[in-house]
Amino acid sequence: MYQYDQYDQTLVDERVAQFRDQTRRFLAGELTEDQFRPLRLMNGLYIQRHAPMLRVAIPYGLLSSRQLRKLAHIARAYDKSYAHITTRQNIQYNWPKLEQVPDILAELAQVEMHAIQTSGSCIRSVTSDHLAGISPDEIVDPRPYCEIIRQWSSLHPEFAFLPRKFKIAVSGSQKDRAATQLHDIGVHVLRAADGEVAFEILVGGGLGRTPIIGQVIRPHLEKQHLLSYLEAILRVYNRYGRRDNKYKARIKILVKEEGMDSFRRQVEEEWLRIRDGLVLEQKEIDRVSAFFAPPPYAGDAGADLSALTQKNADFSRWLRHNTVAHKAPGYRGVYVSLKSPDAPPGDITDRQLDAVADLADRYSFGQVRSSHTQNLLLADVQERDLFDLWQRLATLKLASPNVGMATDMICCPGLDFCSLANAASLSVSKDIYDRFDNLDYLYDVGELRINISGCMNGCAHQTVGHIGILGVDKHGEEWYQITLGGSSSNEAALGERLGPSVPKSEVADAVMTIVKTYVEQRQDEETFLQAVQRLGIAPFKEQVYANR
Incomplete structure (x- = not known):
């Protein structure tokens, strides 16, 4: 994995010292809340329902055991002895004390970690396929290019105050496990007919209150132009993205309003102006790739199990x-x-x-x-x-045999922690989990992705869940909208709303009715998603609302 050089370490150490002074000044009353807010967001610090929340960057999801032990120490010393893994492959602490956050950042810096650009209107942490480098369906290992993008985007002076947050995902396999079509920019690493690495670039994807599937802006980009093309996209977005309305500030809205042809033309014009000055050289690709060389695999590791x-x-x-x-x-x-x-x-x-x-x-x-x-x-x-x-x-209670099954739910912290949430999510996930107490039934149902979010921001990607559950507030009460048929994989799709929202007490019943309907109407080896695509939502809707 990538190892910091003196420049990386100096940058992170100086940021810690800078934020320590900013926090001191805020606590001393020398900075107002409005002045401190952008400073703390630059360092991954939110103010949540009960306490601050610190989001720590895990670039493309890769950690060393040394870093993991440091995260454990921070959970013990500064939090309530646990942490939370997010859908962006980062880790969050929900109970740090504001005055101790600079100390946490200093501890992170000791193991080549930080919280820079995990929040705020900037380029966020780059995400990727968690099976990168090991999956048999891989075309090219995307991690060197993730690291190159990370280094280019870290504290990029031109993109520190974008119209809104900006997310990039990179995949190098036949199967998309990085949800690239749901990001502001998606990068598919390819191998061209001549054997050279190239890229397919997507733009304009995103979830939240206006979910949109990204579109291909350039089907084939030579590898030396990766950074210049990404920079051209960011420059156009930074110039024309909405700043008067945060709900319309994402690049997906700009692409939708401009139209892909117009947006592409502007990006290409900008790219022609800058590409010769920002060439990604093979020497640099080789340097970074060396950090991701395969480990020394044993030749006799196999076993008859x-x-x-x-x-x-x-x-x-x-x-x-x-x-x-x-x-x-x-x-x-x-x-x-x-x-x-x-x-x-x-x-x-x-x-x-x-x-x-x-x-x-x-x-x-x-x-x-x-x-x-x-x-x-x-x-x-x-x-x-x-x-x-x-x-x-x-x-350790870390071996639940349910990966990819209904109880392997994606879930945000919801109303229990988040100040933006309208409804709980954790208790809803527990209610659903308890219904699948029979493993034979769980496996008979098969692959099923249930995603639960407590608000429209969609941190749990409910829009693209096979079953998506979104908490909404109705006159102070928690209700939930249900969608079916979403997917974040190759054929990405947005779920279709099933019908009127249901009260919290009925969510688990509704999910089980949906599952029962699938089991009764599926064909042969048909998965849940395939069944929804074939049947539509009508039979599920009929059963869920039959007695209401």
């Missing part, structure tokens, strides 16, 4: 659902499930963080990854170690 799976049904289920194929013979990628029945989705305790760091050192070359589905991943596990690893994860 059939005897173990026949004797142990729990291990067999976990192996099937929580591990994935790997490029290297004899290895598997292993999900660390953060979706147990007795913890909010995405939450992990300090003890678990420390333990996962130990497991990473023992089984996965000292590295851990976070996913936008709010789980962790040990990417490089030898098959012969899988049974031992499963046992250790099970004792």
Whole structure:
């Protein structure tokens, strides 16, 4: 993984000192709240319902065991002994004290971490495929290009005060696991007919109150022009993006109002002016790529696990659902499930963080990854170690065999923490989880993505959930809108609203009715999403509202 050089470390250390002084001045009354607000947002600090919330950057979801132990220490020393993995692969602390945040940032800087650009109207942390570098369907490892984009975008002086937040996702596989079509810019790393790396660039995607699927702005971009083309897009957006209305300030609105042809023409004109001055040289690509060279895989890592799976049904289920194929013979990628029945989705305790760091050192070359589905991943596990690893994860309550299933829900903190939320989400996820207490039924239902958000901002991506649940406020009461048929993968789609919102007490019943309808009407090996695409929402709507 990438290692800071003296410039990276100096930048982060100086930012810590700067924010320490800004916080001191605010607490001393020398800065007003309005003056302090943009300064704290530049450092990932929000003021939530009960306390500040600090969002820590995990660029493209990659962590070392050393960094994981530091995150555990921060959870113990400065928070309530847990942290939360977000859909942008970052980590959040919900209970830090304002006066201690500079100390937290200083601790992070010791392990090459920070909270810069995790909030505010700037280019946010770059996200990517959590299976990058290991998946058999990978065309090109996207991580070197993620890191190059990160370095280009970090504290970029021209884009520090954009009209609104700006998000970039990069994928290099046949299957899109980075939700690239739902970002302001999506980058698909390709290999051209001549074997050279190239890019397909998408623009104008986004969720929130106006969800839009991104469109291809340039189907083939030579690799030396990656940064100049991204900069051209940002310049056009910075120049013409709405600043008078934050709800219309995202680039997706600009692209929609301008039309793709007009927007593309402006970007191409800007690009022609700047591209010769911002060339990505092969020497730099090679330098960064060296940080992501494959680890020293063993040649005898494989194992016949059939005897173990026949004797142990729990291990067999976990192996099937929580591990994935790997490029290297004899290895598997292993999900660390953060979706147990007795913890909010995405939450992990300090003890678990420390333990996962130990497991990473023992089984996965000292590295851990976070996913936008709010789980962790040990990417490089030898098959012969899988049974031992499963046992250790099970004792930590990190082995729920449900990855990709209905109980592997994506969920925001909702009304329990967020000052923007209109309704709870965590308690709703618990109600739904409890309904799937029979694993045979859970597996019979099959692949099903349930996403739950407590407000229109859509941090849990409810718009693209197979079943999306959005909390709304009705005269002080919590109600929930349900959508069906969304997807964030290759054929990205926005879910269709099922009908009128339902009260909190009926959400789990409605979900189970939807699932029951699917089970009764599916064909052969048809997944839930395929069934919705074939049937439409009418049969589901009829059953959910039959007795209302």
